[in-house]
Amino acid sequence: xxxxxxxxxxxxxxxxxxxxxxxxxxxxxxxxxxxxxxxxxxxxxxxxxxxxxxxxxxxxxxxxxxxxxxxxxxxxxxxxxxxxxxxxxxxxxxxxxxxxxxxxxxxxxxxxxxxxxxxxxxxxxxxxxxxxxxxxxxxxxxxxxxxxxxxxxxxxxxxxxxxxxxxxxxxxxxxxxxxxxxxxxxxxxxxxxxxxxxxxxxxxxxxxxxxxxxxxxxxxxxxxxxxxxxxxxxxxxxxxxxxxxxxxxxxxxxxxxxxxxxxxxxxxxxxxxxxxxxxxxxxxxxxxxxxxxxxxxxxxxxxxxxxxxxxxxxxxxxxxxxxxxxxxxxxxxxxxxxxxxxxxxxxxxxxxxxxxxxxxxxxxxxxxxxxxxxxxxxxxxxxxxxxxxxxxxxxxxxxxxxxxxxxxxxxxxxxxx
Amino acid sequence: xxxxxxxxxxxxxxxxxxxxxxxxxxxxxxxxxxxxxxxxxxxxxxxxxxxxxxxxxxxxxxxxxxxxxxxxxxxxxxxxxxxxxxxxxxxxxxxxxxxxxxxxxxxxxxxxxxxxxxxxxxxxxxxxxxxxxxxxxxxxxxxxxxxxxxxxxxxxxxxxxxxxxxxxxxxxxxxxxxxxxxxxxxxxxxxxxxxxxxxxxxxxxxxxxxxxxxxxxxxxxxxxxxxxxxxxxxxxxxxxxxxxxxxxxxxxxxxxxxxxxxxxxxxxxxxxxxxxxxxxxxxxxxxxxxxxxxxxxxxxxxxxxxxxxxxxxxxxxxxxxxxxxxxxxxxxxxxxxxxxxxxxxxxxxxxxxxxxxxxxxxxxxxxxxxxxxxxxxxxxxxxxxxxxxxxxxxxxxxxxxxxxxxxxxxxxxxxxx
Numbered sequence: 001x002x003x004x005x006x007x008x009x010x011x012x013x014x015x016x017x018x019x020x021x022x023x024x025x026x027x028x029x030x031x032x033x034x035x036x037x038x039x040x041x042x043x044x045x046x047x048x049x050x051x052x053x054x055x056x057x058x059x060x061x062x063x064x065x066x067x068x069x070x071x072x073x074x075x076x077x078x079x080x081x082x083x084x085x086x087x088x089x090x091x092x093x094x095x096x097x098x099x100x101x102x103x104x105x106x107x108x109x110x111x112x113x114x115x116x117x118x119x120x121x122x123x124x125x126x127x128x129x130x131x132x133x134x135x136x137x138x139x140x141x142x143x144x145x146x147x148x149x150x151x152x153x154x155x156x157x158x159x160x161x162x163x164x165x166x167x168x169x170x171x172x173x174x175x176x177x178x179x180x181x182x183x184x185x186x187x188x189x190x191x192x193x194x195x196x197x198x199x200x201x202x203x204x205x206x207x208x209x210x211x212x213x214x215x216x217x218x219x220x221x222x223x224x225x226x227x228x229x230x231x232x233x234x235x236x237x238x239x240x241x242x243x244x245x246x247x248x249x250x251x252x253x254x255x256x257x258x259x260x261x262x263x264x265x266x267x268x269x270x271x272x273x274x275x276x277x278x279x280x281x282x283x284x285x286x287x288x289x290x291x292x293x294x295x296x297x298x299x300x301x302x303x304x305x306x307x308x309x310x311x312x313x314x315x316x317x318x319x320x321x322x323x324x325x326x327x328x329x330x331x332x333x334x335x336x337x338x339x340x341x342x343x344x345x346x347x348x349x350x351x352x353x354x355x356x357x358x359x360x361x362x363x364x365x366x367x368x369x370x371x372x373x374x375x376x377x378x379x380x381x382x383x384x385x386x387x388x389x390x391x392x393x394x395x396x397x398x399x400x401x402x403x404x405x406x407x408x409x410x411x412x413x414x415x416x417x
Numbered sequence: 418x419x420x421x422x423x424x425x426x427x428x429x430x431x432x433x434x435x436x437x438x439x440x441x442x443x444x445x446x447x448x449x450x451x452x453x454x455x456x457x458x459x460x461x462x463x464x465x466x467x468x469x470x471x472x473x474x475x476x477x478x479x480x481x482x483x484x485x486x487x488x489x490x491x492x493x494x495x496x497x498x499x500x501x502x503x504x505x506x507x508x509x510x511x512x513x514x515x516x517x518x519x520x521x522x523x524x525x526x527x528x529x530x531x532x533x534x535x536x537x538x539x540x541x542x543x544x545x546x547x548x549x550x551x552x553x554x555x556x557x558x559x560x561x562x563x564x565x566x567x568x569x570x571x572x573x574x575x576x577x578x579x580x581x582x583x584x585x586x587x588x589x590x591x592x593x594x595x596x597x598x599x600x601x602x603x604x605x606x607x608x609x610x611x612x613x614x615x616x617x618x619x620x621x622x623x624x625x626x627x628x629x630x631x632x633x634x635x636x637x638x639x640x641x642x643x644x645x646x647x648x649x650x651x652x653x654x655x656x657x658x659x660x661x662x663x664x665x666x667x668x669x670x671x672x673x674x675x676x677x678x679x680x681x682x683x684x685x686x687x688x689x690x691x692x693x694x695x696x697x698x699x700x701x702x703x704x705x706x707x708x709x710x711x712x713x714x715x716x717x718x719x720x721x722x723x724x725x726x727x728x729x730x731x732x733x734x735x736x737x738x739x740x741x742x743x744x745x746x747x748x749x750x751x752x753x754x755x756x757x758x759x760x761x762x763x764x765x766x767x768x769x770x771x772x773x774x775x776x777x778x779x780x781x782x783x784x785x786x787x788x789x790x791x792x793x794x795x796x797x798x799x800x801x802x803x804x805x806x807x808x809x810x811x812x813x814x815x816x817x818x819x820x821x822x823x824x825x826x827x828x829x830x831x832x833x834x
Contacts, residue, residue, distance in 0.1 A: 025662065026661065026662040026680055026683055027686055078686070115659070115662030115664070116664075118664045119663060119664030120664070136670060137668075138670070184679060184683045184686075185657070185680040199671045201718075201752075203711065204656070204678040204680055204681045204683075204707065204710065205707060205711060206680055206683075208682065208686055209680055209682045211685075212655070212681075212682030212683050212684065212685030213630070213685065215686060215691075216682070216685050216691075216692045240601055240602070240625050240629075244443065245531070245532030245536065245601070246536060247532065247538075253555070254555060261602075261621040262443060262532075262601060263621055264629075265625065265629030265630045265633070266444070266602070266623075266625030267629065268633050269495070270495060271495055275634075278633070290626070293621065294711065301618075301718035301719065304722060305718065305722065335618075
């Protein structure tokens, strides 16, 4: 179970999950959950949130503040059983099972997005008694990106010349931007504001292509292994460079250096070599560069089309990988002649899950009763916890507070236990 | 020798090559030559062109008309020795060798383009005594495309719903257009007129990628074999479709059918399968579709950028292959919502070589002394010969006439033999 180690770790440090949202993509399942560390009550009282409950500074007595932490976990979609086990082990399920209302467990609803929210709806119902409350995928991605860009300090950064540079974006100057989410496939969304967006493009050459082709071409078994392998490779062993065609010369007239890639995998047309004659790390590197460069180019062309100077990249494909970010950033810079900038996000893989999380609403009110709130007006997050990642499954847990309407019932009946 | 069969065939039916141009790319060498069928003189007289020589209708006595045929031949660049042998066997070389001027052979110059005109210049000099007279690659592509579009009947066609439809383009309405040449890599050129153009984009995901990745993933040895294999495959066995993610449903909100490809090669992320578990034909098909679709999309985005409604596709990658053309045409149609049209060319693989051929000029005059001329004002070509291709090496030989300045010396000194 890929998520096992971290799941155990999270269980130790988070006793209760108050809210959880899930994004089930073609390759990966991403989960975001909020935990308060309070003990779950086993009687019919309201949950023991007293230690975390605080009056909202503006005197809004209808709301409470829960202090806690947002956690980020992923599983491979092909191993969805591991995800089911993980969820079954968490308090949200245990609470439900102990409720005096015998049918309570059937009424657990969690926010879910991605195609798997449709595909696996019956499985979640059957195995966990959980109803997946579907949130539209693009809407979730946008809500998640907006949340991160507005609320989390040191979230967005540029990657130039191997250097990360964090950017604090002025909230009044955030829109419009192009959101490029690289999942199994790639979606490109023009974002004009909160809930104002349009999916303008995409490409099928994405993370699924990297892992799919990578698995066929190397002996790698996982995305992380393939990414690690690519780190050690040299794409010039297998890509056909301009210099390979021009006898070592630049093609100066059209501004292509001899080292520019003329044809990805072009050297592999050689008759005398077979797959076994190439190093897997060179193949992985070439593949990563081909896909990253292609995404950067298509992103730039779409940004150009709508006059968007800021391109925000999300999706687990990026995975804070230096070479991937460098290739995308260089592609955007090359094609835009420095006019457009690629920006990356620390929680890049969890936009959809975060957006679904933001979708929790009080059914009895128009206003959003559940929201991550700020201690100050500009930032809802106390600090970024764990800036050095523990492992690949945990992506920087975020300490934060949740503003909850007193009329809001988390997990419907279950939360009454 | 890939060109051997056709080379022999051509030798039988063409006794003398009067003009020849060569395009040496990263994967393929393309040759265009004009043959008059006249016998080469072995004395010091002018070549025996009397039978073909005609007065130009407008009474221009300084020019002659050569009747003959344009031939199109290709070799793999990795087998350049075969190309050298082919050229050595042709009359242009034999003429040179028999000249009374002992150094004449050293003065053969042929028009050459592509990176290989630089890379292999010394080899041609050494093995054949031929100097490659370099013509800039983009300039050649544009000249070749303009020639075909203006001069050759039934050259350009659309491919919609599996049907070719020939288009006779009004010469007054030809420009501007986007020329997309798919060689090992892809160049995208905005063409505004004769010699007026700008390379505006390109991608490294081209023909070299198809053959390179195809060779690594299947047991195919050649481009043609890989293309043939793809014809029998089903990309849905290996591509991840929208329906695979959404449990068989369309993603209607963003207009993606369940059958749309969400992630090229995305199904190959499956843990339980290895390369051997997939059919090579399905892999070839998926690869072809990924690359064709990607090129179609990037081409459309560039056409949109410059307001170009016509996208002309060239390069040997297309190779009159139904599925390739269909995928590109559908991609352009899909992304442009029917606004832009993809058009293909019968002699798609020889734009560069044809353009280099058009570059023969009289060094003593400003006007172009050598040009393919029309019998009528609108068309220089009598007819398209051999509309059913003999084999993959011959692409529709073209009967035509060559207008030659009397002061023009073909092959420099050599033509005096």
